[in-house]
Amino acid sequence: MEGILVWLGIIVVWAVIKGIFSSGGSGKYKDDTGDDIDALQISIKHELLDKKIQKESNFNYNQKCFVVRASGLVGTEYHNRVKVILNCYDNTENNDDEIGVPVVTAHEAYSENSIYKRIFGKEFVMDVSQSTYYPKGSQLFFIPSDIIVPPHSGKRRLKFTLNICEADTHVAFGRYEDTNKIIYHANDFVDFNFKDIGYMDAVINKDKVEDLTIKLAMCMAAADGHLDQKELNVIKDWAKNLTSLLEEDKQAARKKHFSKFIKDTYSEAKGKRISISTLVKDFNKIASKTQKYEAIELLLNISSADGKLSKEEEAFINKIAKTTNIDLKTFRDMKNKVIASVDQIETLEKPSEATFGLIDDMTDKEKCRSLTKQYSKWKGQTTNKDPKRKKRAKEMVKAIADLRKQYNC
Numbered sequence: 001m002e003g004i005l006v007w008l009g010i011i012v013v014w015a016v017i018k019g020i021f022s023s024g025g026s027g028k029y030k031d032d033t034g035d036d037i038d039a040l041q042i043s044i045k046h047e048l049l050d051k052k053i054q055k056e057s058n059f060n061y062n063q064k065c066f067v068v069r070a071s072g073l074v075g076t077e078y079h080n081r082v083k084v085i086l087n088c089y090d091n092t093e094n095n096d097d098e099i100g101v102p103v104v105t106a107h108e109a110y111s112e113n114s115i116y117k118r119i120f121g122k123e124f125v126m127d128v129s130q131s132t133y134y135p136k137g138s139q140l141f142f143i144p145s146d147i148i149v150p151p152h153s154g155k156r157r158l159k160f161t162l163n164i165c166e167a168d169t170h171v172a173f174g175r176y177e178d179t180n181k182i183i184y185h186a187n188d189f190v191d192f193n194f195k196d197i198g199y200m201d202a203v204i205n206k207d208k209v210e211d212l213t214i215k216l217a218m219c220m221a222a223a224d225g226h227l228d229q230k231e232l233n234v235i236k237d238w239a240k241n242l243t244s245l246l247e248e249d250k251q252a253a254r255k256k257h258f259s260k261f262i263k264d265t266y267s268e269a270k271g272k273r274i275s276i277s278t279l280v281k282d283f284n285k286i287a288s289k290t291q292k293y294e295a296i297e298l299l300l301n302i303s304s305a306d307g308k309l310s311k312e313e314e315a316f317i318n319k320i321a322k323t324t325n326i327d328l329k330t331f332r333d334m335k336n337k338v339i340a341s342v343d344q345i346e347t348l349e350k351p352s353e354a355t356f357g358l359i360d361d362m363t364d365k366e367k368c369r370s371l372t373k374q375y376s377k378w379k380g381q382t383t384n385k386d387p388k389r390k391k392r393a394k395e396m397v398k399a400i401a402d403l404r405k406q407y408n409c
Contacts, residue, residue, distance in 0.1 A: 037133045040072035040184040042140075042162045046192065049142060063327070066148070066160070066190065068141040074164045075132030076183055081167040085123040086141055087112075087174050090150045091159040096189065100159060102174030104149040104199045106290045107330060114172040118290065120148065121174065125167050145192070146327050149290050152198035161187045202288040207254075210242060211261060212283045213295045216320065218262075218269035219276060220299045224310040227270060231305045235262060238298050280323050292324045296331060300338045309339065328359060336377075339392060356400065368409035375400045 045067045068086060076082065091100035105111050105120040112121025122141055134140075140162075150156045163169075163176075164184040170177040202209065214235060221231040239258040243251050268274050287295070299320060303313045321331045353359075356374050358367050378400065381393035 037131065038072045040074065040134075040162070040164060040186045041070065042160065042186045042188050043069045044158075044160045044188045044190045045069070046145060046190055064145050066141075066143040066145055067139060068143065068160065068162070070134045070138050070140050070162060070186070071136040072184075072186070073131075073133045074126075074184065075128040075130045076164075077130040079166060079183070080127060080129070081125055082128050082183065083123055083125050083165045083167050083169050084140070085163045085165055085169065085171060086121065087161045087163070087171070088120045088143075088148065089159045089161070089174060090152075090156055091189065092150075092152075092155075092157045094159075096159070099161075099174075101151055103151075103158065104290060106147040106149055106293045107144075110143065110147055112171055112174070114170070119173055121171060123171070144327065144330075146289065147330075148192070148194075149196070149199050149288060150192070150194050151200040153194050153196060153201055156192050156194050158190050158192050159187055160190070161185065197286070197288040199288060199290060202286075202291060205286040209283070209287045209291050210239075212279065212287070213291070213298060214239065214258075214262060215265050215269075215274060215279055216283065216295055217298050217302055218265045219274055219279070220302050220313065220316055220320075222269045222272075223312040223316040225312070227266065228306045231302045232262075232266070234298070234302050234305045238301075280320065284324060287324070289326070292326050293330075296321055296324070296326060297334065300334055304338045332356065339396065353403065356403065358403070364407045367407050368404065371400050371404050371407070371409060375404070 046064055047067055048064055049067070074082060074084070088103045089100040090103055091098065094100040103120045104118045108117050110120055110122060111117045112119050113123055114121075122143075148158075150158070162185070163182050165176075166181040166183065169181040176182065197205075217235045217238070218227075221227050221235070239262065240255075243255045243258065246254055265274075283292075283295070296317070299317050303309050303317060317335070321328065353367075356371060358370060362370070375397065378393045378396040381389055382397060384390045384393060
């Protein structure tokens with residue numbers, strides 16, 4: 001986040017530059033029906049995905065997404081490979097022909113390919129001929145709207161840009177290293193009511209959220225009845241990383257604060273003097289979605305630090321994930337990575353339905369569908385060369401089989 005703040009001073013100046021991009025050309029090429037291929041265009045719709053599309057794309061997501069559709073020419077006579085890059089900017093305070101500040105993503109899978117893993121961006125390289133084109137209505141991306149984080153909460157105007165570029169094009173903080181490498185460009189706008197806390201809003205509460213996250217982490221580490229040194233080291237390393245991102249003149253003071261705060265919180269957690277319900281309430285009140293995912297990631301790292309995921313730790317993480325209202329599918333994917341890496345896993349009384357993302361308001365049919373996908377995923381890892389992952393995969397396959405039997409799948 002500190003890196004974002006440093007860069008925002010630059011983007012304010014850059015954002016007012018008009019006409020950086022120009023629309024792609026068209027004209028002399030024909031599509032399969034003999035019609036002229038149009039210039040590159042994109043359309044952004046905020047909508048639920050069709051069930052058929054979910055099945056075909058293996059993208060099982062039942063909340064609204066930003067669906068990115070494209071049409072028009074992407075090929076060029078001068079290049080046989082191009083890079084397709086999607087960016088998103090908050091243009092609420094800007095004119096349509098300007099580039100606003102970039103939006104942040106709450107999930108690294110949707111971040112730009114740079115050292116900064118919180119700026120939204122998607123890209124891929126593709127082979128093209130001079131007449132390669134996207135037919136009308138081609139669906140390029142499905143972006144879960146709950147991972148998009150604008151700078152402020154409320155009604156926002158988002159500008160999505162799709163650029164067809166030379167294959168070696170680089171983007172950082174939403175800014176193109178060399179705009180001359182952009183071959184074709186298209187953009188579209190969508191109005192979005194962001195109900196969470198924006199990343200600039202979160203700056204005000206940044207220090208407090210970090211402290212509350214450490215408290216959650218300490219409670220997590222103590223969930224199984226004892227505080228392991230390895231778990232404590234994960235918390236210290238997390239705090240150390242936060243300090244390293246600060247400006248040099250602020251590092252010493254924050255480092256001193258963390259040292260005392262971790263020591264005091266350790267004593268409180270060990271003595272069970274922290275109210276979890278009050279802690280979670282305070283955290284939810286001021287933490288942004290990105291900060292919530294970062295906290296969950298820290299808790300998961302702590303749970304795997306001693307090579308064992310205890311039933312108390314799993315119950316604690318599941319409770320925090322549910323009460324922070326993060327996307328449970330995303331949480332399940334994050335947790336599965338941890339489960340695959342630990343040496344030992346204790347199950348709750350049931351074969352841990354929460355482990356596989358099963359929740360009470362799902363129908364048996366929905367649970368069976370989810371379990372089938374989980375089964376395929378874990379079954380594929382039963383031949384993994386890593387003995388630890390192989391063993392874990394076999395355990396998970398058995399647990400899924402038991403649950404499938406329970407729900408008559």
